[in-house]
Amino acid sequence: MDAKSVIFGETALDKLVQLLRAGGQPRDIVWVTERYLEILRELVTSEEQR
Amino acid sequence: MSDQPSFSGNSSQRELAEQVFRIMQTQGAFFALDAPIRQTLANLTDFFASQRKADPAVIRQEIAAALNENKDIFAQEEHDGDVVYVISRQGAYRPRQEDTSHMFKHRLYEPENPLPVDDISVVVTTTRPALTTVEPVFISDYWQQQAGLTPVPSGLPEEEHEPAGVEAVSTVDVVEAPEEVEQVEETVDAEPVASTSSLPTTNTLIALPNGIQIDLSRSVEDLMGQYGATLVSQFRTAFENDPLRRLVSFGNDVYPEAAVANFGKNDLRRIRDYLTETGEPLLDTQIIADIFYHNPRQADYEAFRFALNYRLNREKDFEFVGVANARLWSTKGMPAIGGKRIKASDMGQIASYLEEDFDDSLNEQSTEAIRSSGSLNHILSFFEWEYGVLPFTKALRALLPGPLLSDQRTAVLRFESPQHYTTSLVELRYPTGNRGGWLQGFEEFFHERLVPGALITLSRTEEPHIFTITYEEQAETSDRLLVLDEKKNKFAFANVTYYCVVDEDMLINQQQYGRLRNLKSLPMNERRKGEQVLEHVFATVGEPVGTRSEPRYYSTNEELLVALNVLRPASPSYLAHLLKTGEFYEEDASKPGNWYYTPPPRVTDEDEEEDDVDFYDDDDE
Numbered sequence: 001m002d003a004k005s006v007i008f009g010e011t012a013l014d015k016l017v018q019l020l021r022a023g024g025q026p027r028d029i030v031w032v033t034e035r036y037l038e039i040l041r042e043l044v045t046s047e048e049q050r
Numbered sequence: 051m052s053d054q055p056s057f058s059g060n061s062s063q064r065e066l067a068e069q070v071f072r073i074m075q076t077q078g079a080f081f082a083l084d085a086p087i088r089q090t091l092a093n094l095t096d097f098f099a100s101q102r103k104a105d106p107a108v109i110r111q112e113i114a115a116a117l118n119e120n121k122d123i124f125a126q127e128e129h130d131g132d133v134v135y136v137i138s139r140q141g142a143y144r145p146r147q148e149d150t151s152h153m154f155k156h157r158l159y160e161p162e163n164p165l166p167v168d169d170i171s172v173v174v175t176t177t178r179p180a181l182t183t184v185e186p187v188f189i190s191d192y193w194q195q196q197a198g199l200t201p202v203p204s205g206l207p208e209e210e211h212e213p214a215g216v217e218a219v220s221t222v223d224v225v226e227a228p229e230e231v232e233q234v235e236e237t238v239d240a241e242p243v244a245s246t247s248s249l250p251t252t253n254t255l256i257a258l259p260n261g262i263q264i265d266l267s268r269s270v271e272d273l274m275g276q277y278g279a280t281l282v283s284q285f286r287t288a289f290e291n292d293p294l295r296r297l298v299s300f301g302n303d304v305y306p307e308a309a310v311a312n313f314g315k316n317d318l319r320r321i322r323d324y325l326t327e328t329g330e331p332l333l334d335t336q337i338i339a340d341i342f343y344h345n346p347r348q349a350d351y352e353a354f355r356f357a358l359n360y361r362l363n364r365e366k367d368f369e370f371v372g373v374a375n376a377r378l379w380s381t382k383g384m385p386a387i388g389g390k391r392i393k394a395s396d397m398g399q400i401a402s403y404l405e406e407d408f409d410d411s412l413n414e415q416s417t418e419a420i421r422s423s424g425s426l427n428h429i430l431s432f433f434e435w436e437y438g439v440l441p442f443t444k445a446l447r448a449l450l451p452g453p454l455l456s457d458q459r460t461a462v463l464r465f466e467s468p469q470h471y472t473t474s475l476v477e478l479r480y481p482t483g484n485r486g487g488w489l490q491g492f493e494e495f496f497h498e499r500l501v502p503g504a505l506i507t508l509s510r511t512e513e514p515h516i517f518t519i520t521y522e523e524q525a526e527t528s529d530r531l532l533v534l535d536e537k538k539n540k541f542a543f544a545n546v547t548y549y550c551v552v553d554e555d556m557l558i559n560q561q562q563y564g565r566l567r568n569l570k571s572l573p574m575n576e577r578r579k580g581e582q583v584l585e586h587v588f589a590t591v592g593e594p595v596g597t598r599s600e601p602r603y604y605s606t607n608e609e610l611l612v613a614l615n616v617l618r619p620a621s622p623s624y625l626a627h628l629l630k631t632g633e634f635y636e637e638d639a640s641k642p643g644n645w646y647y648t649p650p651p652r653v654t655d656e657d658e659e660e661d662d663v664d665f666y667d668d669d670d671e
Contacts, residue, residue, distance in 0.1 A: 003266060006256045009288020017296050017306045025352040026303035030278070033285045037270045044254050044266045 001043045012039045055141040059119030066116040070094060071123065074137050086143045091133040159190035189257065258284045300360045301374065301454045311357040317341075322367060322381045329385060330475055331371050331378040331462045334359055363455070371462040371477075373451035376515035378462055387462065387477040388490030392437055392574055394479065399578040400618050401441045401486025408624035411443035420448040425509035429553045431615035432502040436534055438493025441486060441619045442478065450489075451514055453480050465508070465519045467495065474519070495519065501531055501548040503556035522551040530560040532567070532616065539571050541616070556612060565591050566613060577618040584628045587613045588635075588647040596648070603647045604638070610645070 057067040078087035099106040117124040125136040136143045254267040289297040298307045338344045362368040372378035426449045461478045476491035509518045531546040543560040591613040592603025614620045629635045638644040
């Protein structure tokens with residue numbers, strides 16, 4: 001995905017929701033933010049590698 | 051209107067060319083007017099040979115000859131040894147020319163005469179949109195290059211490469227000998243192109259809603275290290291504004307809304323009844339154990355706990371009064387903590403001097419010392435002792451936990467007295483806006499165990515909401531101390547026996563502060579105004595040095611501070627501010643720290659004059 005089209009806090013939020021649901025317990029917001037950055041990073045850098 | 055072109059050649063050739071044109075026109079009947087319609091010579095030969103029952107070789111020659119005569123209409127291409135004729139529905143095929151020299155996107159993002167960019171904030175707007183949707187801030191490559199956020203790609207004019215070129219020269223200069231200047235220049239030309247072409251072409255910069263750009267090619271640890279607080283707050287804002295509410299939070303915990311358990315009216319009623327019956331705020335874990343019989347060893351315990359906190363926080367009948375790691379809940383109808391002698395609105399304004407930067411509480415103990423030792427010493431003033439209130443100073447802020455929720459107004463803490471095995475529920479009111487915060491609920495403990503001037507120590511325990519309050523004991527001491535007779539609403543001196551160590555300067559006994567018995571117990575709403583309270587206090591505690599017609603009073607900083615703290619809490623810097631800014635005060639030039647107060651002239655009747663006589667008489671006691 002092109003980084004320009006990433007909306008922070010909206011893009012790929014569903015993936016994060018799935019991750020949290022799979023965990024089965026609430027998580028600290030810092031941990032959640034880090035996981036969200038990882039998801040966004042993967043989206044953007046996979047485009048770069050292609 | 052005829053849509054058929056005119057054909058050339060002899061009559062049979064013209065006829066044949068026209069037939070071929072019609073066939074191809076029919077073939078592309080649904081094409082765009084200027085779209086190419088292609089047909090091979092082989093196909094045309096087969097068609098006409100079968101129609102005319104003639105020799106295909108002859109027909110092929112005839113078609114080729116006829117169409118060669120009309121080359122301006124039938125364009126020819128060679129494909130795999132066969133001739134392909136190309137026309138359009140209009141006649142000859144002419145490739146479409148698209149004029150892209152005046153595209154709106156170019157004019158918008160790459161203006162001919164751009165404004166100078168001194169700061170990226172010129173381009174990025176931080177104003178909030180009218181609708182609370184989270185919109186990304188797109189910045190064109192042009193502006194990003196101007197602001198130096200992205201590297202300049204190759205293929206731009208020479209001057210664009212200047213910074214890279216200069217750097218390259220300087221690097222090479224060090225290595226190369228000075229006489230090889232020509233060679234160096236060649237290297238300079240080649241290097242920037244090579245370096246820029248090796249840069250990744252994909253943009254990995256994303257813009258946060260507040261305009262800050264972060265590069266996702268960096269590691270998560272790096273990003274969190276540099277922008278951690280911003281990223282967390284922007285992410286929190288983003289998912290809180292998400293119209294689908296996919297993620298919800300309570301404090302610092304985040305969980306998908308769809309997975310949060312619901313509580314029915316009956317559940318909420320049971321929680322409310324239990325809280326009311328207990329009579330004091332309860333921990334979430336206690337509510338879960340006592341009402342829902344949920345076991346911490348159950349896999350969904352934490353999710354259930356989150357659900358309870360999240361749902362109760364959305365109910366207006368419940369109020370969160372806990373702190374981090376001790377989530378306490380209160381409900382309507384529970385007994386007020388700290389009594390009702392002072393209204394919250396009055397106390398908030400009385401303590402507002404703390405928010406106006408007149409807080410001296412860290413002069414004797416630093417924040418670090420309080421945090422590391424986990425305890426704080428404090429000398430009780432009369433006001434604090436009388437009403438069981440402690441202003442929420444910076445020193446207390448260092449010791450006590452902050453609010454867990456952004457809109458949290460109060461927290462309930464428990465102060466245990468290890469010397470007497472008693473506990474006091476204390477309400478901590480956090481500061482809001484320009485109103486100060488305070489703790490209330492110590493009244494009973496203070497009145498039973500301490501006197502104004504007592505030195506107390508507040509300490510943390512392992513539980514985040516439980517603290518201890520201690521004091522140093524001493525042998526029985528009796529003195530005539532200032533007390534407030536609430537029935538008469540007057541101050542008086544009475545014999546008091548106490549067992550705690552006191553600061554002698556802050557101990558309000560008759561010997562030191564005899565004049566204070568004439569202090570009026572002003573209504574609490576009048577005590578909000580520090581200026582008026584000080585005028586009254588000065589006229590009461592100060593030594594009269596004027597005449598009856600032109601009264602004047604003289605007092606010291608220390609005396610005024612103790613006396614002012616009888617009616618309202620005040621810090622030394624707040625007192626100094628009142629004295630310096632008050633127009634009726636004048637510092638004694640010969641003795642700094644001593645002050646004169648000359649009350650403004652006022653019309654008095656005889657009764658008031660008689661009262662004044664009483665005031666002067668008290669000096670003789």
